[in-house]
Amino acid sequence: MRINERAVFKWVLIVGVAGASVIGLALLTRPLLGSLWGLVLVIAGCAYGIRWTREWWRSSRSRPGGPDYKP
Amino acid sequence: MESASVPLPHGAGGHAAEHEHHGPPEANQSSRIDRQTLGILLFIISEVMLFGSFFASYFFLRVVVNPASWPPQPFELPVGIAGMNTAILVSSSFTIHYALEGIRKGNKQAMKLGLALTWLLGLTFLFVQINEYVHLGFSVRTESFGTIFYSLTGLHGAHVFIGLTLLTAATIRAFRGHFDKAPEKHLGVEVPGIYWHFVDIMWIIVFATVYIL
Numbered sequence: 001m002r003i004n005e006r007a008v009f010k011w012v013l014i015v016g017v018a019g020a021s022v023i024g025l026a027l028l029t030r031p032l033l034g035s036l037w038g039l040v041l042v043i044a045g046c047a048y049g050i051r052w053t054r055e056w057w058r059s060s061r062s063r064p065g066g067p068d069y070k071p
Numbered sequence: 072m073e074s075a076s077v078p079l080p081h082g083a084g085g086h087a088a089e090h091e092h093h094g095p096p097e098a099n100q101s102s103r104i105d106r107q108t109l110g111i112l113l114f115i116i117s118e119v120m121l122f123g124s125f126f127a128s129y130f131f132l133r134v135v136v137n138p139a140s141w142p143p144q145p146f147e148l149p150v151g152i153a154g155m156n157t158a159i160l161v162s163s164s165f166t167i168h169y170a171l172e173g174i175r176k177g178n179k180q181a182m183k184l185g186l187a188l189t190w191l192l193g194l195t196f197l198f199v200q201i202n203e204y205v206h207l208g209f210s211v212r213t214e215s216f217g218t219i220f221y222s223l224t225g226l227h228g229a230h231v232f233i234g235l236t237l238l239t240a241a242t243i244r245a246f247r248g249h250f251d252k253a254p255e256k257h258l259g260v261e262v263p264g265i266y267w268h269f270v271d272i273m274w275i276i277v278f279a280t281v282y283i284l
Contacts, residue, residue, distance in 0.1 A: 003104050003108060003112065004108065004254075004261060004265075005167075005168070005171050005261050005264040005265050005268070006168075006171070008264075008265045008268040008269070009164065009168045009268055011268070011272065012161075012164045012268045012271055012272055015272045015275050015276070016161060016275060019275040019276065019278075019279050022279050022283070022284075023278075023279050023283050026279075026283050026284055027283065031283070031284045034279075034283065034284055035284045038279065038280075038284070
């Protein structure tokens with residue numbers, strides 16, 4: 001994945017949808033339920049981040065500059 | 072300090088040796104990310120940690136101190152106005168994205184329009200927030216609630232101000248014809264754009280946490 005504004009904008013959309021779901025749930029039910037749903041999303045986001053980072057390091061050998069890179 | 076130039080054989084290319092590069096070698100640069108983008112990403116990571124400490128204080132005061140109601144009586148937060156302000160800031164992310172998509176396709180008019188709109192939306196957000204502060208009815212010294220409310224929203228407001236400063240520079244440069252289609256020729260818009268998206272993402276989290284939950 002190339003890191004640029006386009007990639008960051010995708011995260012604006014993801015956080016926007018996640019935030020809207022938390023706000024919607026809190027307003028429709030109780031703030032506690034919205035908070036719990038927010039916590040679930042934060043934990044899921046952290047898990048995704050850790051997995052992405054591990055995969056990034058695992059594949060680093062075959063990327064440009066890595067010892068196994070073949071142009 | 073040792074020179075980076077390679078000594079040439081005696082009599083061969085003596086003139087060329089005079090024009091060789093002296094001093095430290097060129098810095099290594101990743102092929103996946105340019106140094107300006109890497110710089111702003113590292114800065115954003117440090118900012119996330121700063122916001123994290125403020126959120127930790129907020130949740131400590133709210134959950135551990137556990138007042139009878141939040142916000143404490145008789146204070147009320149203007150959720151409607153803040154919601155409208157959220158819509159304004161989220162829209163500004165779309166306009167900066169429009170500006171960058173424009174310049175990627177070589178459309179400088181789209182870039183100028185997108186940047187100008189983003190700047191105006193950001194300024195509107197800041198004015199609405201200052202107006203909100205004026206009419207809130209409590210100050211930073213009003214209980215721990217007032218302190219953490221102003222600290223968290225004020226920290227974000229400071230970031231909007233920094234983002235607006237970056238956007239001002241980018242917009243002036245855009246109108247003076249500084250940017251072009253090639254990726255390395257519009258980094259001056261790309262980097263403020265990434266920062267602006269970060270400011271937007273943080274506000275969504277601040278708004279949901281402080282005003283709604």
